[in-house]
Amino acid sequence: MKEIKRIGLITSGGDAPGMNAAIRSVVRTAESKGIEVYAFLRGYAGILDKEYKVLKFSDVGGIMEKGGTILRTARVLEFKLPEVRKEAADILRELKIEALVVIGGEGSLTGAKLLMEEQDIPVVGIPGSIDNDIPQTDMCIGVDTCLNTTIEAMQKLKDTASSHERAFIVEVMGRGSGYIALMSALSVGAEAVIIPETPVDFKAIAERIWEERQRGKVNSIIVVAEGAASAYTVARHLENRIGFETRITILGHIVRGGSPSAFDRILASRMGYEAIKSIVEGEYGVMIALSRSNMIRVPIESVLSEKKELDMEILKLAKILS
Amino acid sequence: MKEIKRIGLITSGGDAPGMNAAIRSVVRTAESKGIEVYAFLRGYAGILDKEYKVLKFSDVGGIMEKGGTILRTARVLEFKLPEVRKEAADILRELKIEALVVIGGEGSLTGAKLLMEEQDIPVVGIPGSIDNDIPQTDMCIGVDTCLNTTIEAMQKLKDTASSHERAFIVEVMGRGSGYIALMSALSVGAEAVIIPETPVDFKAIAERIWEERQRGKVNSIIVVAEGAASAYTVARHLENRIGFETRITILGHIVRGGSPSAFDRILASRMGYEAIKSIVEGEYGVMIALSRSNMIRVPIESVLSEKKELDMEILKLAKILS
Amino acid sequence: MKEIKRIGLITSGGDAPGMNAAIRSVVRTAESKGIEVYAFLRGYAGILDKEYKVLKFSDVGGIMEKGGTILRTARVLEFKLPEVRKEAADILRELKIEALVVIGGEGSLTGAKLLMEEQDIPVVGIPGSIDNDIPQTDMCIGVDTCLNTTIEAMQKLKDTASSHERAFIVEVMGRGSGYIALMSALSVGAEAVIIPETPVDFKAIAERIWEERQRGKVNSIIVVAEGAASAYTVARHLENRIGFETRITILGHIVRGGSPSAFDRILASRMGYEAIKSIVEGEYGVMIALSRSNMIRVPIESVLSEKKELDMEILKLAKILS
Amino acid sequence: MKEIKRIGLITSGGDAPGMNAAIRSVVRTAESKGIEVYAFLRGYAGILDKEYKVLKFSDVGGIMEKGGTILRTARVLEFKLPEVRKEAADILRELKIEALVVIGGEGSLTGAKLLMEEQDIPVVGIPGSIDNDIPQTDMCIGVDTCLNTTIEAMQKLKDTASSHERAFIVEVMGRGSGYIALMSALSVGAEAVIIPETPVDFKAIAERIWEERQRGKVNSIIVVAEGAASAYTVARHLENRIGFETRITILGHIVRGGSPSAFDRILASRMGYEAIKSIVEGEYGVMIALSRSNMIRVPIESVLSEKKELDMEILKLAKILS
Incomplete structure (x- = not known):
């Protein structure tokens, strides 16, 4: 087996807390094996722009506890074009980069797969996505921290909600996925959750809140994934139907930030380590998974041929428990 | 001096973290002096509705660390009418309540002052307001926790902001006051802050962000008080002027929640204690202040005759430091 | 299959954050199936003392976010005696309790197993243990929160450590297991970790710290599991060998507390739900697992016949990364 | 008035969260006035060793949110000798440093005062001390964050304490001062607090815990300042007297760390700004105060001629409220 001397590294797509821990682990494990790491900025864009830093052991000190990614990230639409991927591959070859580690979500992994298929660039993927929407791994980097951040915010809302007689509507990230909305709703005992995977039934939600109000519960929290409806739409529907005063919170990118949880630090550290082991053993075209x-x-x-479905039993559970 | 045997207690207006610590302190200090506490629900509304609980030492165990107020709170518009205040006073007399402790903001203190002036109900006020807009006290209950909650959220945004090339706009509470917006902007080094106390100059903000971008800073955080503009208005202006992609966060009531900080617990505990001391010493019509x-x-x-102004030197400072 | 009408519930052994979420889930799921829950206090002791509350839906409102267990817990040594288990079984039968849900660690599950084997009491176990030492489940309730609490404390030490030229020694829980020590050391990049699973080599630790000092790193964090050595022993050894000033932190029971993380809330909610499903389906003698x-x-x-080993690859990883 | 072109800056003594925010403010405000900042490492030691960095606007980006001090700190015993102070002054003059900003506690301010008196070095002090033991300022930098860190840890203990029947003893920093111990005990409702300012009465503490146990309270938290007794001494006394099982936590340097609270960020930012204004206006020998x-x-x-006493009314209050 050929000994690898230099690899490339990118973080790509939406940032996720823990990506820095993965970067640190890739760099330090690689160094322990005598492999040099060229880290490109802003995902695939940095390859095309030849923007990179050679990262050494001490360059990644003190980054594990930081949210976001020190390499920055971007969604690079033109990477969908084969000729752009060829350009990237040429640059990698020119820089004598023998393998590429890609930390990111499905779009990023698709880019990696095509780079390997079309251009013969050896790649290894590490799943990072706050939506936990990547199949075949129990968890993606970033999910755990994101949920903690989300529920901490919601828990604060519960404090004030219990002092008032109102409905609070919280909009969270999730264009195509209700994962964050559902899991956080379950974790704080929200009265209702609106997700893209199931049709919204404003009438049923209004009735439920109405019934609970009759039973003495005067406040409620409704979680909505941005892909299902906007908080303003939900507010309008509820105010119309139940004459309930509502208040809106839009968490936005807050849920992407924050110092990574222990779970994400450990997951990311282990995945970075395993990615280098895979490279050292000459196994490519794979994604590291838990x-x-x-x-x-x-x-x-095989990862990309599947679609991770939301576990609908959890929606049922959330309804029973709240 | 007449010995007091029974007092009333309400939390009124917007809830503020630390109110529960004040309730606990009022109840336990009162009990140590042989005074009974009738705690009314939902501010002045609970007096009018005769909804109260007699709170004892053990009833207020484990509440200090909770955000919100266990007595709930409300804004009671009809309390602006003298005949309604008379009704409340009659109920207090009927219940043999000899003095009333009011925890709340300016509106609540106004109600208290009028109850005393018109109806001869002895009152003592405790300032609770996340906007820190009550004169003659260095701090109000709730301000410190509110700012911590706000900057924790913003700090998470900074993580993700530094991974992207975008402007993040955060809308915070403050209808009439830019206090939370300004202080939190200072505390996280936001690039711009928009407050009701000064005219909004979107052109200047856009220029500043543009200049910083030219100097290499590719992301920025803009804090806006809800009373000055909506986050959506700010976003539209900036996107039009600088073609910068923006992302929006609306913190909403999150900033009212959360377990009180040490500062708020200590402040509230001391204020509750001092309020009872004032009652025992027969000094009424006063607000406890730090x-x-x-x-x-x-x-x-005297408190109500003044208006607390925002310290504009701090706005200047925020600009120098960011 | 016999329809179950009444079950018993205990939390037993060391408390773990998330136990309250499991209690809430057991109670609410049971109620949704028409099953009554008798919740005993202080683990098996509450059965022997007939101390219980019948918990309804609203009794478990607002408990999910609390650390500890509202049912309290205890280690009941006399439950190792068959005659004491018989006594407990007689009481359960007398109370017409048809099945028992036991939330706890290995000792508690052993008690449950024997109650079923000897006394024919149908039992279902839910694994709760901050040490993650229960086989056949990916995670136990409480582990995730415990690690987050531990690393938050250590992260604060890193702040001050980097301002000084000292070695900081942190003692964490773990009598028989180095899990918390190792995982937290990995998560904060500690310079050394001392665990019961491997022999302590003070000379090697001192040399490593010495070498790092030569390379310019003037501070270090050493994590020690209480079962391996005391912080004071470690301090004495290091001060003797390297003349380095040391400072000690003993986290103690802090790591058992704290509001449960999203992970633990979800895990506990799902496990409580599954425990009731298992009871409804008549499947006993099982532990719910992830x-x-x-x-x-x-x-x-089968769970009790195995021993969960610490993954020594993670120790290797921790050394490479720090 | 002479225009100042270059100043020195040190953080000295024990580190306190918020010192970085003060550094940032000094540097950026100075730059806005055309003043260059020579920042020395490790307090007065860095002057003697001529170890410094010239800090510019961008050098202090992203440091405000970090605990500790990027300049490191040290206690420099030889600075008590006049000849050493002369040496430092000579170095400052040699480097054409026209004024020195000293961020630190009483010892550090004493050094500053003597540098000015004996060597005619213009100095301005900024009070940083987690013990809040500096007179004439309402608060010192670091106090607020330190108390929040302390009570968060204690709050977690309360969770687990309420699940057990034990006494938990927490040792906190405070060699000469019971400030942290007292204020944190008040903030979490600890059952007892032991501070250097008053004699320890183990008998009274044991009796109180015993009485509470008779009344049904089975757990308790006892806070002890390291200067009054060690946690182990307290544990031994209590176990002897009441046969109560105890558990020990020693927080140690944890309470110095953590991201600064909003209060500390604002305080430090304002103090740094005011320090530079004082220099620009030619006012020396002063400490900035809130x-x-x-x-x-x-x-x-005048600051050094006073001694800040602990407010004993707060001890009384803590007893009434717990």
Whole structure:
């Protein structure tokens, strides 16, 4: 097996807390194996722009506890074009980069897969996504921290909600996925949750809040994923139907930030380490995944051929418990 | 001096973290002096509705660390009518309540002052307001926690902001006051702050962000008080002027919640204690205030005759430092 | 299959954050199935003392976010005696309790297993343990929160450590297990970790700190599990060998407290729900477990026949990364 | 008045959260006035060792939110010798440093005062001390954050304490001062507090805990300042007297760390700004202080001639409320 001397590294797509811990782990593990790491800025854009830093052990000190990614990230639409991918591959070859580690979500992994298929660039993927929407891994980097941040905010709302007689509507991230909305609603006992995976039934929500009010519960929290409805739409519907005063919170990018949780630091550290081990062992085209308590490697192709569905049993559970 | 046997207690107006610590202190200090506490629900509304609980030492165990107010709160518009205040006073007399402690903001203190002036109900006020807009006290209950909550949220935004090339706009509470917006902007080094106390100059903000971008700073945080503009208005202006992608966060009532900070717990505990001491000593019509590190008593009338202005030197400072 | 009408519930052994979320889930799911819940206080002791409350839907409102367990917990040594278990079983039968849900660690599950084997009491276990030392489940309730609490404390030490030229020694829980010590050391990049699973080599630690000092790193954090050594022993060894000033922190029970993380709330909610489903379906003698992202049921006997080993690869990883 | 072109800056003594915010404010305000800042490392030691960095606007970006001090700090015992102070002054003159800003506690301010008196070095002090033991300012930098950190830890203990029947003993910093112990005990409702300012009465504490136990309260938290007794001494006394099982936490340097609270960020930012204004206006030998909501300047000499006493009314209050 060929000994690898230099690899590339990018974080790509939406940032997720823990990405810095993964960067640190990739860099330090690589250094321990005598591998040099060229870290490109802003995902695939940095390859195309030849913007990179060579990261050493001490360059990644003190970054594990920081949210976001020190390499910045971007969504690079033109990377959907084969000729742009060829350009990137040429640059990687020119820089004598023998393998590329890609930390990101499905779009980023798709780019990696195509780079390998079309251009023969050896790649290894690490799943980072606050939506937990990547199949074949129990968890993605960033999910755990994101949920903690979300529920801390909602818990504060509950404090003030219980002092007032109002409905509070919280809009959270999730264009195509209700994961964050559902899991956070379950975690704080929200009275209702509106997600893109199921049709919105404003009438049912209004009735439920109305009934609870009759039983003496005078406040409620309704969580809505941005992909399902806007908080303003929800507010209008509820105010019309139940004459309830509502208040709106839009968490926005707050949920992407924050110092990573222990879970995300450990997950990211282990995944970065395993990615380098995979490279050292010459196994490419794989994504590192968490399976039970173990690190495994799964073909990126197989990951991308599936779609991770939201567990609808959890929606049922959330309804029973709140 | 007449010995007091029974007092009333309300939290009124907007809730503020630390109100529960004040309730606990009033109840326990009163009990140590042999005074019974009738705690009314939902501010002045609870008096009118005769909704109260007699609170004992153990009833207020474990509440200090909770945000909001266990007595709930409300804004009671009809309390602006003298005949309604008379009704409330009659109920207090009927219940043999000899003095009333009112925890709340300016509106609530106005109600208290009028109850005393018109109806001869002895009152003592405790200033609770996240906007820090009550004169003659260095700080109001709730301000400190509110600012911590606000900057924690903004700090998370900074994490993700530094991974992207965008402007993040955060709308915070403050209809008539830019206090929270200004102080939190100073505390996180926001690039701009928009407050009701000064005219909004979107052109200047856009230019500043533009210049910083030219100097290499690709992200920025703009804090806006709800009373000055909506986050959406700010976003539209900036996107039009600088073609910068923006993202919006609306914190809403989150900033009212959260477990009170040490500062608010200590302040509230001391104020509750001082309020009872004032009652025991027969000094009424006063608001308890923090002056340097001491508890003092100031006439409510004098408090209400002033207006607390925002310190514009701090706006200047925020600009120099960011 | 017999329809169950009444079950018992205990939390037992060391408390773990998330136990309250499990209690809430057991109670509310049970109520949704028409099952009454008798919740005993202080684990098995409450059965023997017939101390219980019948918990309804609203009794468990607002408890999910609280650390500890509202049912309290205890280690009941006499439950190791068969005659004491018989006494408990007689009381359960007398109270017409048809099944028992036990939330706790290995000792508690052993008690449950014996109650079923010897006394024919149907039991279902839910794994709660901050040490993550229960086999066949990916995670136990409480682990995630405990690690977050631990690393938050350590992260604060890092702040002050970097301002000084000292070694900071942090003692964490873990009599028989180095799990918390190792995982938290990995999560904060501690310079050394001392655990019961491997022999302590003070000379190697001192040399490493010495070398790092030569390379310019003037401060360090050493994590020690209480079962491996005391912080004072570690301090004495290091001060003797390297003449380095040390400072000690003993976290103690702090790491058991705190509001549960989203992970623990979700895990506990799902496990409580699954426990009731298992009872409704007549499947007993099982422990609810997390396997990948699913709830599964595993025979308690099989769980107790194994021993969960610490993953030594993680120790290696921690050394490479710090 | 002579225009100042270059100043020195040190953080000295024990580090306090918020010192970085003060550094940032000094540097950026100075730059806005055309003044260059030579920042020395490790307090007075860095002057003697001529170890410094010239800090510019961008060098202090992203430091406000960090605990500790990027300049590091040290206690420099030889600075008590006049000849050493002369040496430092000579170095400052040699480097053409026209004034020195000293951020620190009483020892550090004493050094500053002597540098000015003996060596004619113009100095301005900024009070930083987690013990809040500096007279004439309402608050010192670091106090607020330190108390929040302390009570967060204690609050977690309360969670687990309420699940057990034990006494928890928490040792906090405070060699000569019971400030942190007392204020945190008040803030969490601890059952007892042991401080250096009053004699320890173990018998009274044991009796109180015993009485509470008789009344049904089975757990308790006892806070002890390190200067009054060690947690182990307290534990031994209580276990002997009441046969109560105890558990120990020693917070140690944790309370010095953590991201500064809003209060400390604002206080530090304002103090740094005011320090530079004082220099620009040629006013030396002063310490910047918070008085009500204002920044004032007080002669260092006058500050050092007083001793800040703990407010014993607060001890009384803590007893009434717990």
